[in-house]
Amino acid sequence: MTAPPPRPGLPLGSDGYPAAGGVARRAAGTEESARANRRWWDAAAPAYLAEHGTDLGDVDFLWCPEGLREADAHLLGEVAGRRVLEIGCGSAPCARWLRAAEADVVALDLSGGMLARAAELNRTTGIAVPLLQADAGALPLADAGLDAVCSAFGGLPFVADVGAALREVARVLRPGGRFVASVNHPMRWPFPDSPDPADLRITSSYFDRTPYVETDDAGRAVYVEHHRTVGDWVRAVVGAGLVLEDLVEPEWTPGRTENWGQWSPERGALVPGTLILVATRP
Template sequence: MSEAARRPVGDAETRAANRSWWDGEAEDYYAEHGGFLGDSSFVWGPEGWTEDELDLLEVRDGMTVLEIGAGAAQCSRWLARHRDVRVVASDLSMGMLRRGRAIDAGSPAAPLPLLQVDGTVLPFADGSLDRVFTAYGVIPFVADSGAVLAEAARVLRPGGRFVFSTSHPVRWAFLDDPGQRGLTAQTSYFDRTPYVESEAGVVTYAEHHRTIGDLVRQVHAAGLVLVDLVEPQWPERNETTWGGWSPLRGALLPGTAILVCDRPA
């Protein structure tokens, strides 16, 4: 029996469920959203704003860059082709990484280094990276996003930068509906109870909610400095509907939050 509910769920259940979910969803996700994301494009969220436009990471030639929650590694692939950098893409899901490898196999460019990595435990030395980032990966899909921020801070060199995008926390108060029904608040913004899907009592998907204040406090606790909090407006050029994101809602409510965080020099 399938069930979707707001209820507590722990770290181990969250990790196992989401790894399995994205393994099984990888090909369908690519078939549905691959055209929007591109095979070698760096898109920060459903609004469609790109790193080429925003330059939030400020990646420069010679840097070492890690992407966590990379999916099929589209963002890392763009960096590798447009900057003279060393870039590694990682994800918890082997299914998503296989999709990334399939994209590389169909391209004349050199394949990306791909790692199956838990974003809360990074296999890199302290102070070894210039940039770490994730576009809609990891942060909402772990029970302890503070651990992700702490790990990013640990592996960054002084002066390094961590940038992450995630569903804007205000969205949790509204139905995941791109139409008029999605414009009326239904639950409390302050209710941090995770959204959980289960099958016969086994958790198959979990997503965790933090308020803006929670995320800012986690940035501070990790020893990082919040440089910018970007709430991208929906551009007129984007007529795409993606889940609960749409031009209608995007004109009235923020759908994405992007936090730009530096490790002090």
């Protein structure tokens, strides 16, 4: 499947990422969140992949900045011959890794910019996975048709109604199907966005769910990120009709030196940065 071309981009800063006119903590609903994040990731895709593409790889499955890989963790179990959906695939290295492991995989993302790069890498790697542009809250897939759904920092932190998104996951999974997703650890929310352990000071409330919103000069949202507590994530998974089997908080991989925003070896030695939800459909 060919990804549609991205829509006109946002103005970029000197770092290549969309330049925000302002930052706010305010409500942001489903449509506003999806519209803003689609445009942001379309515009940010080149800079993001230039910064992190080497670490992500072209055919690899990295669950999180801490360096946990599916090849070592086996959180999805046996994938050969299984039908798998990846939500928030970005340039789709995880999906290509799954395809190389003989899974029947579809890679989904909201961003046409990310999917355009995924299509390029399909060609250059010779490992072609079907690409689908869609919102995680409205999966254009049949009921009970998948053996597994996965998401490696893809989509869920940016969805306003995560309960609806997880109900969609439960709908498309067959009975006994597996769901695994890595998200920002809720413990990141109260601290400054810095990799320096000296900045581990609480500057906002862990319990404040008000979204983080970047705006343009007219005050329109251009980026939205939603916060949930650990309890919120557990209730959302259970409320979707899934059975939560594990919560994984990966420790920093020894010898790994890569920094991702506030994720760093120094900070990773002190506090968790990623939460991985492991669940099944009964």
